[in-house]
Amino acid sequence: MQTRTKLILGGAAFVVASTALVAVGSAGGWRHGGGMGGMGGPGHGPMRLMEQLDTNGDGKLTKEEVDGVSQAKLAQFDTDKNGGLTLQEFQGLWLDFMRPQMVRGFQRFDADGDGSVTKAELEAPLDRMLQHMDANDDGAIGRDEMGPRHHRRGDRDRGPDGPEGPDGPDSE
Secondary structure, eight states, X not given: OOHHHHHHHHHHHHHXXXXXXXXXXXXXXXXXXXXXXGOOSTTSHHHHHHHHHOTTOSSOOOHHHHHHXXXXXXXXXXXXXXXXXXXXXXXXXXXXXXXXXXXXHHHHHOTTOSSOOOHHHHHHHHHHHHHHHOTTOSSSOOGGGOSGGGGSTTGGGTOTTOTTOTTOTTOO
């Protein structure tokens, strides 16, 4: 195989693997439970990656399988057939990979399952998030309420210093 071909295929493998890793990471797939809302199970995070890349279905990933999928994806999205992906071509690859996460997100907002997200369905989870993060109940979220201590369930009734107050468990 010529050096240029090896570089192109290696670059394609890198693009597909990088896309997969970034997508899995951004969807929260590396944590227990995976993606949006802690949904775990088959089709999420590393398991979804395994399903997509394990082309012979033996439960193992080999370099040959990863390279084969990379080559196929490059061929599919390299519309100008120059051996590389422009940003516009990469967008197609990214959207193809992220579609299942998008569908799950849509389904979470579509509370009544009618195939349409209404204004009320879109606002409901956002309203819950705002209410949950508004630690001082002033109707707004300030920068001081954006830290991890302030948006854990239960902290809103315990004050800004947690359940024990500013001086620890013995404070009164």
